[in-house]
Amino acid sequence: MLNGEHHEIDDGTDLARVLTDAGLPERGIAVAVDGEVVPRASWAQYVPAEGARLEVLTAVQGG
Amino acid sequence: MDKLAFGDHLFDSRLVMGTGGAANLEILERALVASGTELTTVALRRVDVEGGTGLLDLLRRLGIRVLPNTAGCRTAAEAVLTARMAREALETDLVKLEVVADERTLLPDPVELLDAAEQLVDDGFTVLPYTNDDPVLARKLEQAGCAAVMPLGSPIGTGLGIRNPHNIEMITAEAGVPVVLDAGIGTASEAALAMELGCDAVLLATAVTRAADPERMARAMRRGVEAGWDARHAGRIPRRYWAQASSPDREG
Numbered sequence: 001m002l003n004g005e006h007h008e009i010d011d012g013t014d015l016a017r018v019l020t021d022a023g024l025p026e027r028g029i030a031v032a033v034d035g036e037v038v039p040r041a042s043w044a045q046y047v048p049a050e051g052a053r054l055e056v057l058t059a060v061q062g063g
Numbered sequence: 064m065d066k067l068a069f070g071d072h073l074f075d076s077r078l079v080m081g082t083g084g085a086a087n088l089e090i091l092e093r094a095l096v097a098s099g100t101e102l103t104t105v106a107l108r109r110v111d112v113e114g115g116t117g118l119l120d121l122l123r124r125l126g127i128r129v130l131p132n133t134a135g136c137r138t139a140a141e142a143v144l145t146a147r148m149a150r151e152a153l154e155t156d157l158v159k160l161e162v163v164a165d166e167r168t169l170l171p172d173p174v175e176l177l178d179a180a181e182q183l184v185d186d187g188f189t190v191l192p193y194t195n196d197d198p199v200l201a202r203k204l205e206q207a208g209c210a211a212v213m214p215l216g217s218p219i220g221t222g223l224g225i226r227n228p229h230n231i232e233m234i235t236a237e238a239g240v241p242v243v244l245d246a247g248i249g250t251a252s253e254a255a256l257a258m259e260l261g262c263d264a265v266l267l268a269t270a271v272t273r274a275a276d277p278e279r280m281a282r283a284m285r286r287g288v289e290a291g292w293d294a295r296h297a298g299r300i301p302r303r304y305w306a307q308a309s310s311p312d313r314e315g
Contacts, residue, residue, distance in 0.1 A: 003109040028116040030107075030152035037147045055109065057148050059119050061082040061091070062106025063132040063159060063268060 001053045009048070016043040019056065029058045067241060067264050070189040070210040072128070072157060076101045077258070078288045079130065079243065081268025085277065088121055094271050095125060098281035104130045104159055104268070107149050119153075130191070132159040137172070139179035146183055158183060159213070159245075159266075160192040169219040173200050177207060184208035193245050196230040198237060205240050212238060213245035213266060216257065220269045222249030228260055235261030251280075251287030258291025 001007065002022060009018055015031065015038060031038050032055045038046050048054060067074040080100040085091035095103060103122060122129055131149030136142040139162060146158045162179055164172035171194050183190045190209045194200055201212040214234055217223035224247060225231060235242045244257035245266040254265045265288050274280035 024110055025116050028119045028152055029110055030148040030150075032144065032148060035144065037144070037151055040151060055148075057107045057145075058110040058116055058152060059105035059129065059131065059149075060108045061085060061118055062108075062134050063081040063083055063104030063130075063161070 001051075003054070003056055007054075012047055014044055015046040015048060015054075018048065018054070019043065022056075024056060025058075029056055031056050069157065069191060069241065072102075072189060074101045074264075076285075077264040077292060078254075078285055079103070079264055079266040080271065080281075081266065082118065082272070083268045084272035086272075088117055090277055091272070092121055092125065094277040094281040095122075095127060097278045097285065098271065099285045101127060102130050102157075103127050104132050104266070105153075106132055106134045107145055107152065128157075129153050129155060130157050130159050131155065132193075133161045133179075134163075136162050136179075137164070137175070138162065139175045139182065142175070142179040143182050143186075146179075146188060147186070150188070156187060157189045158191065160190050160209075171195050171215075173197070176200075177203055180204055180207045180209055191243065196227050196234070198230060198233040201234045201242075202237060205238060209240065211241040211243055211263075213243040215246040216244050216253065217247030219246045221247055222270060223247055224249055224253040225256055225260070228256065231257070231260045231262065248284075251283040254284050254287035255291035255294070258288055259295050261295060264288070 033052050067077050076099050078098055078100050079102045080098050081104045131153050133142040133145040142162045162172050162175040163169045180190050180192050191211045192204050192209050193213045196214045204212050216225035241263035243264045243266050244262045248254050248267040248270050257265050271277050271281045
């Protein structure tokens with residue numbers, strides 16, 4: 001699941017690739033998998049498990 | 064020097080702006096420039112591929128530092144996760160910690176707020192908590208290691224000004240960290256009053272972004288903050304009961 005929507009990825013796809021394939025920008029975003037932040041430096045090594053819940057956030061107007 | 068310091072972060076401007084409520088980025092840009100701000104809040108939400116990161120590009124271009132908030136969080140756990148996401152996305156350790164109790168009042172939940180503040184300080188954040196106008200809670204937040212305390216003047220978005228000036232004054236009299244009047248400001252005289260009560264800065268958004276002329280109101284707020292700061296530190300005259308002539312006697 002990516003931001004609450006079902007998202008198919010090939011087995012073994014790393015997080016960096018998942019984000020690029022989804023058309024997301026490289027800067028200004030943060031990713032949590034199942035409620036834990038995954039640091040940017042680990043994106044290329046991190047392979048989300050099947051059924052993982054990914055939350056990708058960025059800055060919007062507020063406060 | 065007369066700089067505003069949140070931890071290691073130094074600012075010449077004492078007006079922190081919010082970005083919420085602006086009709087579009089062009090209007091926001093004009094208002095931010097007119098305000099003279101050097102620090103501006105943003106919220107964190109799910110990324111929308113269409114929306115992109117235009118807001119961050121704008122702030123970067125204007126040389127304004129970002130202050131991510133944890134708006135929308137109702138528990139310490141939610142706020143801590145949001146702050147960690149913000150640090151990762153925006154590469155800053157600054158966070159405006161906001162943990163509200165309910166949607167109707169948007170008042171801070173003191174128990175969750177203090178809990179979240181302690182966790183984030185331990186995790187190395189520069190924590191700026193949005194808090195009630197409660198001197199005791201302000202003291203506890205400072206003791207927890209927060210880099211500032213940010214009491215409300217009145218509830219978020221109400222424009223009701225500073226409902227309890229005496230409480231704000233008790234907070235500023237005791238605080239060893241900067242006090243930022245956050246929320247409730249409606250017009251420039253209220254921003255000036257906050258500074259006269261001893262605040263070190265004012266944080267506002269709605270009063271500018273939803274004004275009929277945001278750019279002009281932003282300029283008014285900048286001047287209000289500057290006027291209030293100068294007045295506070297110029298040593299005002301004591302209040303007197305009876306008149307005191309300001310011209311010499313005619314018989315002299």
